[in-house]
Amino acid sequence: MTVASVASPPPLGLTLTARHVTYDGITLFRDLTLDLPAGHWTCLLGISGVGKSSLLRLLADLAPAGSDYHVQTSDNRPLTDRVAYMAQQDLLLPWLSVLDNITLGARLRRQPADTARAASLLEQVGLADFRHRRPDQLSGGQRQRAALARTLMEDRPVVLMDEPFSALDPVTRLQMQDLAATLLDRRTVLLVTHDPLEALRLGEQVLVLTGPPASLTSHPLPADWPAPRAVDDPRLTNQQGALLARLVHQRPAGAVS
Numbered sequence: 001m002t003v004a005s006v007a008s009p010p011p012l013g014l015t016l017t018a019r020h021v022t023y024d025g026i027t028l029f030r031d032l033t034l035d036l037p038a039g040h041w042t043c044l045l046g047i048s049g050v051g052k053s054s055l056l057r058l059l060a061d062l063a064p065a066g067s068d069y070h071v072q073t074s075d076n077r078p079l080t081d082r083v084a085y086m087a088q089q090d091l092l093l094p095w096l097s098v099l100d101n102i103t104l105g106a107r108l109r110r111q112p113a114d115t116a117r118a119a120s121l122l123e124q125v126g127l128a129d130f131r132h133r134r135p136d137q138l139s140g141g142q143r144q145r146a147a148l149a150r151t152l153m154e155d156r157p158v159v160l161m162d163e164p165f166s167a168l169d170p171v172t173r174l175q176m177q178d179l180a181a182t183l184l185d186r187r188t189v190l191l192v193t194h195d196p197l198e199a200l201r202l203g204e205q206v207l208v209l210t211g212p213p214a215s216l217t218s219h220p221l222p223a224d225w226p227a228p229r230a231v232d233d234p235r236l237t238n239q240q241g242a243l244l245a246r247l248v249h250q251r252p253a254g255a256v257s
């Protein structure tokens with residue numbers, strides 16, 4: 001079964017300027033700029049606690065109180081209602097079935113849910129037989145795939161995903177990466193991941209967040225290397241080593257987490 005085709009929204013570029021963002025008086029971002037090219041995937045890596053999720057949450061308008069930041073869109077229109085957000089926690093509602101969870105957005109907007117599309121997505125994430133189960137009757141990886149289906153169901157021009165494949169076994173992980181790459185082709189995607197291989201398979205722009213103070217650097221990719229990249233492409237191994245070395249060098253001395 002394939003997902004019923006829907007007209008793609010025009011690609012939307014974003015520039016986030018985090019002028020001053022603090023947690024409990026500690027500055028996380030000051031004058032940090034993140035550019036997300038229209039219709040491309042950006043993958044963001046960095047050591048634990050450096051601020052990746054916080055940066056992504058600024059784009060989802062979930063910033064801590066008192067934050068000073070601005071999101072500029074390439075069409076100068078507000079970002080409101082044009083973003084799908086998949087958090088690190090699956091945020092499935094425990095009293096709803098998987099099917100009702102993934103059609104939740106339409107229900108909240110009081111629109112008819114596209115159940116054919118929902119059924120197709122559930123099949124593609126391998127949950128067709130689990131559609132009537134509640135989240136507490138699923139494994140961690142199944143829950144994460146349900147959350148992925150809910151994100152894909154939203155069909156937005158901008159998609160923010162925070163470690164969306166982290167609970168999956170390696171084979172399912174590759175399959176879900178390919179599915180997301182296909183369904184989110186020409187969408188503006190920000191993917192937070194701890195996995196250099198994942199970033200290098202999917203990213204058209206690969207960024208490393210370091211700090212404090214927080215700063216972003218781009219990891220250069222070979223020219224003419226379209227994503228998603230084959231997992232047995234030998235360039236992936238070379239690039240993975242280089243990117244991992246870069247992350248190791250940026251870990252503060254003595255840090256263990």
Ligand SMILES: Nc1ncnc2c1ncn2[C@@H]1O[C@H](COP(=O)(O)OP(=O)(O)OP(=O)(O)O)[C@@H](O)[C@H]1O
Pocket residue numbers: 023024028046047048049050051052053054055
């Ligand atoms: N709600 C909060 N209240 C206070 N501090 C917070 C809050 N959320 C995050 N922080 C702090 O902000 C910093 C960045 O956290 P964030 O979750 O963005 O990091 P991360 O790079 O995504 O980490 P990880 O890779 O472990 O998910 C951390 O020091 C964290 O303790």
